Amino acid sequence: MAHAEGQQHPIGIYLKIWALLFILSTASYLVDYFHFQGYLRWFLIVLFMLLKAGLIVSVFMHMLWERLALMYAILVPTLLLMVFLGIGALEGHYTFFTRGAFFGPGSTVPVEHR
Amino acid sequence: MTQPVMTSSAESLPLPGGLHGVVADWSSDQRAFKNVPWGKAMMWIFLLSDTFIFSCFLISYMTVRMSTTEPWPNPSEVFALTLWGKKIPLILIAIMTFVLISSSGTMAMAVNFGYRKDRVKTFILLLITAALGATFVGMQAFEWTKLIFEEGVRPWGNPMGAAQFGSAFFMITGFHGTHVSIGVIFLIIVAIKVLRGDLDHERPGFLTGRKGKYEIVEIMGLYWHFVDLVWVFIFAFFYLW
Numbered sequence: 001m002a003h004a005e006g007q008q009h010p011i012g013i014y015l016k017i018w019a020l021l022f023i024l025s026t027a028s029y030l031v032d033y034f035h036f037q038g039y040l041r042w043f044l045i046v047l048f049m050l051l052k053a054g055l056i057v058s059v060f061m062h063m064l065w066e067r068l069a070l071m072y073a074i075l076v077p078t079l080l081l082m083v084f085l086g087i088g089a090l091e092g093h094y095t096f097f098t099r100g101a102f103f104g105p106g107s108t109v110p111v112e113h114r
Numbered sequence: 115m116t117q118p119v120m121t122s123s124a125e126s127l128p129l130p131g132g133l134h135g136v137v138a139d140w141s142s143d144q145r146a147f148k149n150v151p152w153g154k155a156m157m158w159i160f161l162l163s164d165t166f167i168f169s170c171f172l173i174s175y176m177t178v179r180m181s182t183t184e185p186w187p188n189p190s191e192v193f194a195l196t197l198w199g200k201k202i203p204l205i206l207i208a209i210m211t212f213v214l215i216s217s218s219g220t221m222a223m224a225v226n227f228g229y230r231k232d233r234v235k236t237f238i239l240l241l242i243t244a245a246l247g248a249t250f251v252g253m254q255a256f257e258w259t260k261l262i263f264e265e266g267v268r269p270w271g272n273p274m275g276a277a278q279f280g281s282a283f284f285m286i287t288g289f290h291g292t293h294v295s296i297g298v299i300f301l302i303i304v305a306i307k308v309l310r311g312d313l314d315h316e317r318p319g320f321l322t323g324r325k326g327k328y329e330i331v332e333i334m335g336l337y338w339h340f341v342d343l344v345w346v347f348i349f350a351f352f353y354l355w
Binding site for chain 2 (some may be wrong): 007008009014015017021022024025028031032041042046049052053055059060062066067068069070071078082085088089091094095096100
């Protein structure tokens with residue numbers, strides 16, 4: 001739990017996390033360097049991204065040692081952004097579909113208005 | 115007149131843990147965030163609001179990238195640099211990532227030495243953090259210059275494909291770069307406060323008039339790590355996707 005004197009931890013834990021972040025960044029760079037494509041690429045990118053984000057928030061920002069009340073106050077609204085993300089994806093697909101339907105080849109819109 | 119006695123029963127009584135603790139903290143009819151200085155709680159809440167701002171940018175970027183009928187420029191090629199006669203994809207962005215992660219590492223150590231009241235070490239680490247942050251902004255300026263003058267990328271269009279590429283790029287990286295720049299300025303201010311001993315002697319701050327305490331180094335650190343955190347998402351979604 002949190003200490004009264006502020007967050008006091010051995011220096012070694014920061015060095016270890018620092019090294020881990022370097023390894024994970026290198027790994028995500030290599031995903032691009034070796035031209036991984038498709039679902040493998042997306043899976044690896046998101047995996048390395050979430051691991052890095054988790055390490056930064058939990059150790060560097062000391063979230064691991066905070067009380068649950070603060071943890072939930074910050075993390076729950078952030079997770080709710082997933083809903084927003086879903087809505088954005090729906091909207092994106094819909095716009096793409098309507099663009100194809102109205103401005104694509106074979107649409108009923110007169111050419112001069114496309 | 116009797117003065118109210120300052121009892122801090124919330125601190126002296128043992129606090130329940132787990133989910134029971136969450137309910138107890140929030141329903142205590144006192145401050146909800148126990149064991150945390152209010153400056154730190156406020157920084158967390160500010161960072162939450164900033165999370166929403168950057169999420170708005172990244173989700174809008176996703177939406178325009180999904181909905182465009184033009185091909186999206188390949189970031190791996192757009193951000194490639196020719197070094198020693200070889201074209202290396204994304205190399206500048208990779209270096210920027212390492213610079214920012216290193217600055218996060220030195221920041222974490224600065225917080226640690228701050229709580230140990232090691233003034234000189236905290237000052238040096240804060241200064242290294244600021245220098246790395248400034249390096250990052252410098253490299254970003256180089257990247258922007260290359261993109262604008264050599265590649266011809268504009269917020270309203272570019273020769274490589276979808277026009278939304280430029281607007282999303284300048285908006286997202288510009289906002290992030292602004293955050294880094296503001297962070298560098300505040301890092302230097304905090305570093306000077308540490309070196310002068312303002313925090314040891316609890317001298318009031320020039321702006322807020324609050325007593326100087328080493329918790330401000332940690333609060334500064336929260337902001338700085340957040341800037342690094344946002345970069346993790348920008349790197350993944352904008353440059354690697």
